[in-house]
Amino acid sequence: EFHLRHTRRLTAFEVVLSGFFDSVGLYRTADARQAESARGLIEALGIGGLTGRAFPHLSFGEQRMVLLARAVVKLPELLVLDEPCQGLDRVNRRRVIEMVDRICRLSATHIIYVTHYPDEIPACITHRLALAPVAAGAPAAFSTRLG
Numbered sequence: 710e711f712h713l714r715h716t717r718r719l720t721a722f723e724v725v726l727s728g729f730f731d732s733v734g735l736y737r738t739a740d741a742r743q744a745e746s747a748r749g750l751i752e753a754l755g756i757g758g759l760t761g762r763a764f765p766h767l768s769f770g771e772q773r774m775v776l777l778a779r780a781v782v783k784l785p786e787l788l789v790l791d792e793p794c795q796g797l798d799r800v801n802r803r804r805v806i807e808m809v810d811r812i813c814r815l816s817a818t819h820i821i822y823v824t825h826y827p828d829e830i831p832a833c834i835t836h837r838l839a840l841a842p843v844a845a846g847a848p849a850a851f852s853t854r855l856g
Contacts, residue, residue, distance in 0.1 A: 721767060723735045725782055726744065728781075729782060747782055748760075750778055755808065756774050756775065768801070774801075789823070
């Protein structure tokens with residue numbers, strides 16, 4: 710849903726740059742170091758062909774990949790991806806999964822990857838936690854059972 714907030718006619722490159730400022734839109738000028746860093750990341754992630762295109766004119770899958778680059782432009786220690794392939798076709802699911810694998814290889818960012826579909830888990834994800842219902846009923850009954 711985050712892609713819907715980018716209504717201004719920014720290029721894909723400007724959307725990635727906005728990650729340096731944690732803003733929806735670009736309201737500050739990125740310095741030369743930030744621009745160079747963003748260009749390098751975009752190329753490393755394989756989406757260099759999108760940089761000059763207007764973000765609203767990108768396909769849904771392309772927007773997702775640009776936003777993924779935006780999320781890692783500051784090289785976070787931890788990245789939580791909640792259903793990053795949701796709503797994507799088979800081709801774009803594969804592209805996003807490959808992009809997550811590239812992020813794992815190229816950075817020290819730890820990733821928590823949430824999905825309902827085991828076939829969408831990137832190869833770089835090494836640990837899995839499966840959640841299953843343990844009780845049903847009113848909250849009081851549930852907390853009593855857990856002690």
